[in-house]
Amino acid sequence: MNIFSYFQKKGIDTVDSSFYRMIALWESWYKGKVRNFTFYRIYSGQGTYSRKQRKSLGMAKKLSEDIADLLLNERVQITLSDETTGNFVEEILKQNRFLVLGNDYQERKAYSGTVAYIPYLYDAEADAEGRILSGTGKIGIDYVSAKDIFPISWSNGRVTECAFTFSKTVNRKKYVQVQIHQLEQTEQGMQYVIENSVLECQSGSREGKELTEEEWKQLKPFRYLSPRIETGTPEPQFVIDRLNIVNNADEDESNPMGIAIYANSIDILKKLDIEYDSYNNEFDLGRKRIFVAPEMVKNADGNPAFDPEDTVFYQMPDNYDKDKEGLIKEINMDLRAEQHSKAIDDDLNYLSLKCGFGTERYKFDSSGVKTATEVISENSDMYRMIKKHEIILEDVLKELVRIIIRLGIVLGNQLDQETEITIDFDDSIIEDKEAERQSDRQDVSMGAMPLWEYRAKYYGETEEKAKAAVRQPEDTVIE
Incomplete structure (x- = not known):
């Protein structure tokens, strides 16, 4: 069953x-x-x-x-x-x-x-x-x-x-x-x-x-x-x-x-893989070839003139028309690299947008890493998506x-079942945390934000612990 x-x-x-x-x-x-x-x-x-x-x-x-x-x-x-x-x-x-x-x-x-x-x-x-x-x-x-x-x-x-x-x-x-x-x-x-x-x-x-x-x-x-x-x-x-x-x-x-x-x-994942596979085939099938007349394959002493493991050389049949084509003929295939790259880039943008990351999240040419400021200004879709999850x-x-906690109490530990739980997610990738922190420092220095609130926000302390650390009441303003 x-x-x-x-x-x-x-x-x-x-x-x-x-x-x-x-x-x-x-x-x-x-x-x-x-x-x-x-x-x-x-x-x-x-x-x-x-x-x-x-x-x-x-x-x-x-x-x-x-x-x-x-x-x-x-x-x-x-x-x-x-x-x-x-x-x-x-x-x-x-x-x-x-x-x-x-x-x-x-x-x-x-x-x-x-x-x-x-x-x-x-x-x-x-x-x-x-x-x-x-x-x-x-x-x-x-x-x-x-x-x-x-x-x-x-x-x-x-x-x-x-x-x-x-x-x-x-x-x-x-x-x-x-x-x-x-x-x-x-x-x-x-x-x-x-x-x-x-x-x-x-x-x-x-x-x-x-x-x-x-x-x-x-x-x-x-x-x-x-x-x-x-x-x-x-x-x-x-x-x-x-x-x-x-x-x-x-x-x-x-x-x-x-x-x-x-x-x-x-559907976009399928299209991306089809394009990427085609891109790979483009280079595989478009390799440089050199066609060689039979009499050019060996030296005068009968030894091979070219490395037999080198796939670039291809021996033509005995009835090859050397007068028309010559003894050695080079073939170079044109590669559609630009068209493939553009198609993949477009679909990466579609995929990124549909999955909530906004556009320009992924680039096929790997042009560089964006800063947090660029991300928050260009990828507000991603910011909202992360916050939603x-x-x-x-x-x-x-x-x-x-x-x-409940299981810990069952085991005999003295724990507080009603303790306040705070989850601080790391948004430094999608927010400019350093800029925000600098702004909060200025607020503390001018008295617009209490020092205990700054400690609680950036040091992961509870309100009580932060106040105890700075030894100041809630309504005290720092000059």
């Missing part, structure tokens, strides 16, 4: 399977291996076909890299008003390599539309009543791509219940762990319950039989997997992250999954931090 048959058997409805074929298509463009396009055949006119691999600019990969670097990079700061809680969250994110994998999964989000983060507890010891013993346990984070995310229920685009799959290989056999997060009414009240099951794949990564708990306990990756976990909270223990683009790839308008940044630009990402990061 496939994964959708399994869900049907469990009485679970999710997004239609046809949408996951779209995700596979977007991923194939990202990887540069598109079915019926990357490899193609040419009829030679003699009843045979020549199979060729199309050269690619790899713009789907480039677009995904660029949006990921603009959204989540090493300069993004997550600040909590409670210092103890902030240090705890920072350490958990560091242990789970969030600065590295966070950017990685922003790139995955760009080409697939959706990713998920699932914090969880492990290595925890419990007493007879199921309470976690203080000082035991750690917090991990699972990172999940769109093809393994299956929303179960949602409202206003927010996924409230969801299933996730995790593929594992044990002794050359493939298994899939299915993890389902659902709200249930229990004796302790309404809370999220996480149910786990394991499928053994018979043919393909998503087909096979369901294992019993005793069976999967014999497999190392699932040895400590619990079939049912009651979280004790009505708050979800997963976070869905998607691009802030309306999903028009599915006939179901309520589909909460996101779409790739280039989902509506596939940051709306969802900011909520995602805050929700992820809240879950980590």
Whole structure:
């Protein structure tokens, strides 16, 4: 049975399977291996076909890299008003390599539309009543791509219940762990319950039989997997992250999954690769040739006159008319380099515009790097696009931090669940930060901006910490 048959058997409805074929298509463009396009055949006119691999600019990969670097990079700061809680969250994110994998999964989000983060507890010891013993346990984070995310229920685009799959290989056999997060009414009240099951794949990564708990306990990756976990909270223990683009790839308008940044630009990606492949063929087919009469191929001693590995020389047949053509004839093919370059540049502008980067983001001639001032003046489309995506990402990061704090409290840590969370995105690429900072310095010197506000803005400090650092009340003006 496939994964959708399994869900049907469990009485679970999710997004239609046809949408996951779209995700596979977007991923194939990202990887540069598109079915019926990357490899193609040419009829030679003699009843045979020549199979060729199309050269690619790899713009789907480039677009995904660029949006990921603009959204989540090493300069993004997550600040909590409670210092103890902030240090705890920072350490958990560091242990789970969030600065590295966070950017990685922003790139995955760009080409697939959706990713998920699932914090969880492990290595925890419990007493007879199921309470976690203080000082035991750690917090991990699972990172999940769109093809393994299956929303179960949602409202206003927010996924409230969801299933996730995790593929594992044990002794050359493939298994899939299915993890389902659902709200249930229990004796302790309404809370999220996480149910786990394991499928053994018979043919393909998503087909096979369901294992019993005793069976999967014999497999190392699932040895400590619990079939049912009651979280004790009505708050979800997963976070869905998607691009802030309306999903028009599915006939179901309520589909909460996101779409790739280039989902509506596939035609342009095709045209770019066709042009680039043609550009490559232009140089391949337009190589210089020198046609040589048979008697010129060898020296008087019978040895080759030219390097046999040099493809520029071509021996003419014995009946070659040397009186008409000469003993040696040079052929130079004209290259249509300018026409190809212009076509590629035009389509790069179309692609950049459709994906929200504005025009002139990419240039085929690589004329140079633009400064931040040029970018903000020429690419206001990109500025608005980044700010739009940051709306969802900011909520995602805050929700992820809240879950980590909640799990930290379960482990016995004294943390502030209500601490204020501030996300400071790095906009230095699309804003002239240095010019803005210089302007703020002048405002501080003339008394238009308090020094504590300057520290909070540029040093990532909370308002309380900034005021304490400068030892001045809120309404004090610096002369």
